[in-house]
Amino acid sequence: MQNKNIQNSKRYKVRGSELIGICKDAALKINKHNADEFEIFAASSVENEIEIFKGKVETLSFSDSIGVGIRIFKDRSIGYAYTTVLEENSIEDCIGNAVANARITSSEEYNYLPVEEETVNKKKLIDDRALFHENFLDYSIESKIEMAKKLEALTKSKDARIVDIDSVGYHDSIYETAIFNSAGFCDKYKTTTCLIYVSAISKQGEDTSTGDFFGCAREPSRLDLEEIAGKAANRSVSVLGGKKIKSQRANLLLDQVVSAQLLGVVAGCLTADSVQKRKSLFEGKVGQKIFSIGVNVFDDGTLPDGLSSRPFDGEGVIKGKTSVFEYGYLKTYLYNTYTARKDKTRSTGNAVRASYRSTPEVGISNFYMEPSETDFNTLLNETGSGFYVIDIIGLHSGVNPISGQMSMGAKGIWIENGSLKQPVKEVTIATDILSFCRSIKKIGNDLRFIPASGYIGSPSLLVSDIMISGK
Amino acid sequence: MIENRLAKKILNILLGNGADFSEIFIQKRAFNNLRLEDSKIENSSSGYELGCGLRLWVGDSTFYAYVDSLEESKLINAAKILSSAINGTSSLKILDLTEAKSSYVTDIRKPPGSIQSDARKDILELADRSARDFNPAVIQVTSTLSDTAEETYIANSYGSFSSEKIVKIFLAVNVVARRGKNIRTGYKSLARSSGYEAFDFKNPADLALEASGIAVTMLDAVGAPAGELPVVIGPAFGGVIFHEACGHGLEADAVLKNASVFKDKAGKKIASEIVTAIDDSTLEYRWGSYKFDGEGFPSSRTVLIKDGVLQNYIYDLRTSKKLGAKQTGNGRRQSFRNVPFPRMSNTFIDSGDEDPDSIIRSVSRGIYAKEFAGGQVDPATGDFVFGISEGYLIENGKISFPIKDTTIIGNGPEVLKKIEAVGNNLDFAPGFCGKNDQLVSNEVGQPTIKVEKITVGGIKD
Numbered sequence: 001m002q003n004k005n006i007q008n009s010k011r012y013k014v015r016g017s018e019l020i021g022i023c024k025d026a027a028l029k030i031n032k033h034n035a036d037e038f039e040i041f042a043a044s045s046v047e048n049e050i051e052i053f054k055g056k057v058e059t060l061s062f063s064d065s066i067g068v069g070i071r072i073f074k075d076r077s078i079g080y081a082y083t084t085v086l087e088e089n090s091i092e093d094c095i096g097n098a099v100a101n102a103r104i105t106s107s108e109e110y111n112y113l114p115v116e117e118e119t120v121n122k123k124k125l126i127d128d129r130a131l132f133h134e135n136f137l138d139y140s141i142e143s144k145i146e147m148a149k150k151l152e153a154l155t156k157s158k159d160a161r162i163v164d165i166d167s168v169g170y171h172d173s174i175y176e177t178a179i180f181n182s183a184g185f186c187d188k189y190k191t192t193t194c195l196i197y198v199s200a201i202s203k204q205g206e207d208t209s210t211g212d213f214f215g216c217a218r219e220p221s222r223l224d225l226e227e228i229a230g231k232a233a234n235r236s237v238s239v240l241g242g243k244k245i246k247s248q249r250a251n252l253l254l255d256q257v258v259s260a261q262l263l264g265v266v267a268g269c270l271t272a273d274s275v276q277k278r279k280s281l282f283e284g285k286v287g288q289k290i291f292s293i294g295v296n297v298f299d300d301g302t303l304p305d306g307l308s309s310r311p312f313d314g315e316g317v318i319k320g321k322t323s324v325f326e327y328g329y330l331k332t333y334l335y336n337t338y339t340a341r342k343d344k345t346r347s348t349g350n351a352v353r354a355s356y357r358s359t360p361e362v363g364i365s366n367f368y369m370e371p372s373e374t375d376f377n378t379l380l381n382e383t384g385s386g387f388y389v390i391d392i393i394g395l396h397s398g399v400n401p402i403s404g405q406m407s408m409g410a411k412g413i414w415i416e417n418g419s420l421k422q423p424v425k426e427v428t429i430a431t432d433i434l435s436f437c438r439s440i441k442k443i444g445n446d447l448r449f450i451p452a453s454g455y456i457g458s459p460s461l462l463v464s465d466i467m468i469s470g471k
Numbered sequence: 472m473i474e475n476r477l478a479k480k481i482l483n484i485l486l487g488n489g490a491d492f493s494e495i496f497i498q499k500r501a502f503n504n505l506r507l508e509d510s511k512i513e514n515s516s517s518g519y520e521l522g523c524g525l526r527l528w529v530g531d532s533t534f535y536a537y538v539d540s541l542e543e544s545k546l547i548n549a550a551k552i553l554s555s556a557i558n559g560t561s562s563l564k565i566l567d568l569t570e571a572k573s574s575y576v577t578d579i580r581k582p583p584g585s586i587q588s589d590a591r592k593d594i595l596e597l598a599d600r601s602a603r604d605f606n607p608a609v610i611q612v613t614s615t616l617s618d619t620a621e622e623t624y625i626a627n628s629y630g631s632f633s634s635e636k637i638v639k640i641f642l643a644v645n646v647v648a649r650r651g652k653n654i655r656t657g658y659k660s661l662a663r664s665s666g667y668e669a670f671d672f673k674n675p676a677d678l679a680l681e682a683s684g685i686a687v688t689m690l691d692a693v694g695a696p697a698g699e700l701p702v703v704i705g706p707a708f709g710g711v712i713f714h715e716a717c718g719h720g721l722e723a724d725a726v727l728k729n730a731s732v733f734k735d736k737a738g739k740k741i742a743s744e745i746v747t748a749i750d751d752s753t754l755e756y757r758w759g760s761y762k763f764d765g766e767g768f769p770s771s772r773t774v775l776i777k778d779g780v781l782q783n784y785i786y787d788l789r790t791s792k793k794l795g796a797k798q799t800g801n802g803r804r805q806s807f808r809n810v811p812f813p814r815m816s817n818t819f820i821d822s823g824d825e826d827p828d829s830i831i832r833s834v835s836r837g838i839y840a841k842e843f844a845g846g847q848v849d850p851a852t853g854d855f856v857f858g859i860s861e862g863y864l865i866e867n868g869k870i871s872f873p874i875k876d877t878t879i880i881g882n883g884p885e886v887l888k889k890i891e892a893v894g895n896n897l898d899f900a901p902g903f904c905g906k907n908d909q910l911v912s913n914e915v916g917q918p919t920i921k922v923e924k925i926t927v928g929g930i931k932d
Contacts, residue, residue: 428928
């Protein structure tokens with residue numbers, strides 16, 4: 001390959017103070033306008049993306065971007081604007097747009113910045129030491145390319161039936177952000193993250209199958225390439241020769257990744273915003289038993305290894321740990337400041353900003369189900385006969401979070417007498433969100449997180465009596 | 472946006488270390504976004520982005536970088552850094568840039584800049600009133616209106632440059648209806664590559680009525696059947712089945728990577744002979760239309776399948792070079808931050824000659840799938856799913872009960888062969904397609920079609 005040593009991330013200079021400076025400069029300009037309150041959010045990211053195909057670099061991309069988003073509060077109305085151009089007149093235009101936007105949004109009594117008396121946690125529970133790993137900066141582009149190449153080769157070597165690796169890639173980013181508001185909040189943090197993934201195509205006779213897996217961490221040394229390669233290979237070859245089975249109701253054993261995806265659906269219905277707008281099945285259900293067994297679910301923005309951990313949320317509220325379900329009972333929704341005021345409670349620190357392009361919305365951080373002591377083989381035994389679901393497809397089109405209906409494609413292996421038998425494909429599984437919660441019978445001990453819109457974790461789950469549609 | 476002189480200079484810096492190809496992509500975009508929920512304007516935001524993406528090739532490798540700026544010094548610096556990453560053997564240099572031509576011409580009458588904020592608000596309030604007045608069961612309406620005004624400039628080491636002004640309008644209405652414990656939703660969107668004259672094409676109030684109609688009708692939905700059944704797929708958004716099940720497999724990057732079931736099938740019969748399918752990025756003002764693709768190549772009409780026989784794949788520049796085929800102008804990208812690759816534009820199954828009602832009458836027991844929540848495909852196997860958001864049972868040749876949201880699952884190449892009827896009522900619907908983390912605008916389309924059998928993921932045996 002013809003790439004020389006370039007853009008070594010060692011050269012990365014921390015820019016938190018620069019971001020604060022940008023916020024303060026913008027604040028001075030806002031003072032000329034007749035705003036009641038304001039908030040400036042600045043974020044920068046430096047990213048690296050590598051795709052490998054057949055042992056060669058297919059794509060190598062670098063990006064370095066920065067943007068500012070401004071919220072203007074006027075007469076309890078909020079206007080928003082952002083810009084990626086930070087020249088003086090662009091910032092002026094951005095402020096002007098935000099001020100103009102505040103004129104057309106409706107006025108709401110709870111539209112004002114968070115104040116200290118409202119916060120649950122007064123002191124930050126996690127900081128840059130956990131979120132930003134200095135070691136990350138030691139990795140050169142070349143070493144990252146080598147990692148991705150190694151993952152490609154490793155995955156290919158796992159099974160003779162693997163004929164192609166259709167994608168293998170590495171992506172990392174250094175993200176820094178600062179929030180400055182007129183109520184006196186001014187703080188920043190920075191994070192490092194990396195993600196590596198591989199997808200393997202396998203063939204046996206006429207049948208083709210694909211399987212993928214990934215790993216993510218705060219620094220490359222935490223990525224377990226052996227494990228990722230093994231899982232991707234296994235997910236591809238284990239469903240080779242899969243057949244459609246006849247339609248029936250059966251027990252399902254859900255792989256951790258599948259469980260986490262479904263738990264993510266549940267999480268989406270627990271934001272106070274969706275409840276208050278009458279778009280959640282959990283409306284009016286706080287204090288009720290939702291799971292039939294003693295499930296504990298947390299949203300914890302302070303997990304040391306959680307990729308969604310932050311010292312404070314998208315509007316500067318200090319993050320903590322929220323117990324969402326305790327022993328199967330719904331304890332609370334997830335709140336930002338506005339929705340909390342509406343429900344006469346306190347923010348759980350769940351104001352989430354996807355980027356400077358959007359205003360803070362309510363969302364999850366590290367959202368996970370507490371594992372039990374039960375190992376996978378015990379779960380397998382207890383399933384008796386049923387369907388071990390390795391992968392689901394069509395989650396975004398097959399789940400309606402408002403009506404609660406769930407119907408999605410699935411592939412995996414049929415279980416008989418507690419052991420894995422025949423591969424299954426081209427079937428669907430269908431239930432609804434509340435029934436799904438009730439049908440969980442047993443929780444595994446193998447908690448695993450997946451990056452989604454947040455960082456969601458679940459152990460393998462045994463669920464009973466779910467409709468499978470096939471022949 | 473940038474002078475050809477500077478573009479040339481940058482292209483040559485990128486070529487300086489022996490690259491085989493270089494490209495500069497400049498984009499300026501202004502967005503406005505308005506959201507109404509609970510009958511209140513909840514969010515009003517504006518955005519401004521300006522930047523430049525730089526790309527070069529050496530051998531089979533692509534190198535990419537972008538800057539959020541058009542400052543000459545920053546562009547030159549970024550080009551130097553990117554170029555220093557490689558050590559190639561070509562000795563290309565470009566001397567002149569010639570403007571590329573496109574046959575697609577637009578006339579924008581009401582650009583976003585000419586629209587007052589209050590007029591935007593009126594559109595959403597009209598949609599809200601219309602949706603709520605339809606039926607008291609409607610408990611929530613969320614509508615969003617966005618507009619984008621964009622300018623692009625693309626130049627490459629073939630000595631070609633193009634520029635384009637693009638305006639896009641998008642209105643979506645989401646309705647929630649509730650009766651007792653049943654909660655159902657309805658969704659409709661209007662999206663055009665035009666100015667606010669889009670609303671002369673369709674009134675926001677009518678769009679909202681359609682969304683409410685779906686939500687309220689679905690309140691009576693019964694559990695969908697489970698198992699293999701004949702499926703009649705409705706016109707317009709029904710085309711998402713072709714988009715997912717076949718279109719993605721026809722994108723040449725999947726073909727190149729051995730990850731398409733349609734590899735080596737050109738000239739072969741892959742569908743029933745009543746199927747003709749087309750990708751056309753020149754359809755006037757459609758959501759997936761453009762003058763130039765994300766690599767500066769003119770838009771075009773590409774026949775993918777004719778009378779059941781595979782004619783062509785969907786190419787970007789890189790895959791057309793690699794596979795020795797003709798460009799189809801489908802190299803698209805989400806923004807200057809992204810590398811382009813082959814993407815569909817407006818992709819549809821062309822009109823046939825059957826009367827849609829007689830297609831329904833021909834089914835004794837099956838499903839009529841009218842609207843979809845989207846879908847997904849694995850191009851390597853052709854296995855697809857899609858979620859039916861508005862569907863009905865067909866009993867004895869008649870549409871009977873609405874059915875609850877359900878997923879259908881099948882295999883693209885198999886379904887193509889099982890298409891038994893194609894109606895004469897071609898229509899289109901807009902959407903967003905995500906691939907490799909990039910979203911682009913598409914339209915899907917088809918007339919009413921009938922598939923012999925597909926697995927329906929319901930809850931009743």
